[in-house]
Amino acid sequence: MTTRADFNAWAANQEAPRITTWLRETSEPDWSATVHHPLFDALAEGRLAGDEFAAYMVQDYGFVDPFTALIGHAIGRAPGMADRVVLGQFMGMLTSDENSTFQRTFEAFGVPVSTREAPDYLPETRAFQALLRETGDGGGYADILAALVVTEWVYLAWALRITRAEGLHPLVGEWIDLHDNPAFQDFVAWLRRRLDEEAERLDDAAFTRMAERFRETVARERAFHDAVMPR
Numbered sequence: 726m727t728t729r730a731d732f733n734a735w736a737a738n739q740e741a742p743r744i745t746t747w748l749r750e751t752s753e754p755d756w757s758a759t760v761h762h763p764l765f766d767a768l769a770e771g772r773l774a775g776d777e778f779a780a781y782m783v784q785d786y787g788f789v790d791p792f793t794a795l796i797g798h799a800i801g802r803a804p805g806m807a808d809r810v811v812l813g814q815f816m817g818m819l820t821s822d823e824n825s826t827f828q829r830t831f832e833a834f835g836v837p838v839s840t841r842e843a844p845d846y847l848p849e850t851r852a853f854q855a856l857l858r859e860t861g862d863g864g865g866y867a868d869i870l871a872a873l874v875v876t877e878w879v880y881l882a883w884a885l886r887i888t889r890a891e892g893l894h895p896l897v898g899e900w901i902d903l904h905d906n907p908a909f910q911d912f913v914a915w916l917r918r919r920l921d922e923e924a925e926r927l928d929d930a931a932f933t934r935m936a937e938r939f940r941e942t943v944a945r946e947r948a949f950h951d952a953v954m955p956r
């Protein structure tokens with residue numbers, strides 16, 4: 726399912742085969758289960774209570790910390806300045822606008838300082854953190870791009886999919902806006918293009934490793950959102 730031969734067999738029947746399209750398809754059913762996760766509908770329809778939104782954001786900030794470090798690894802391992810500029814600009818947004826959304830959410834919904842400083846992460850949050858750290862520490866540039874393509878593309882996909890209710894809490898609206906805007910669409914398109922290019926050049930073993938990283942990241946996304954969904 727994850728070898729270059731599998732990709733070539735799939736590509737033979739496609740008009741314009743892209744490695745990232747194939748990776749997404751081989752990640753089903755987890756891909757669609759994440760994009761269509763009921764958490765995102767509850768969010769967009771204003772059905773998440775304030776403390777439920779805040780609890781999700783606390784767990785997600787646990788994702789964002791090693792994710793920010795992973796962008797740092799990507800900047801370091803990128804082949805040159807062109808990639809470092811795009812990744813660095815995304816890092817700028819993440820550590821300014823997006824970080825501010827988290828901080829103001831914790832403030833607005835009264836998340837105690839003790840929770841902010843030492844959050845009680847769910848096992849699924851910890852498993853995702855471990856994957857991001859391992860990818861940054863031991864992965865090559867294509868492995869890092871695979872993880873980034875998954876995390877950013879699934880968030881773009883749900884944000885484009887959902888229909889927003891009127892009168893959402895402004896911070897919920899802000900959270901959706903962060904993942905549904907032209908700059909973010911461009912960033913995801915760039916990540917996909919760069920992974921398509923880098924994957925093309927990998928030897929067979931590295932190609933399989935990259936594809937497995939992609940699929941595992943999708944599985945972690947699904948498990949994380951299943952765990953944070955209030956029931």
Ligand SMILES: Cc1ncc(CO)c(N)n1
Pocket residue numbers: 785788876877880946949
């Ligand atoms: C779990 C998760 N995946 C992806 C994103 C988008 O960066 C996010 N904020 N959280």
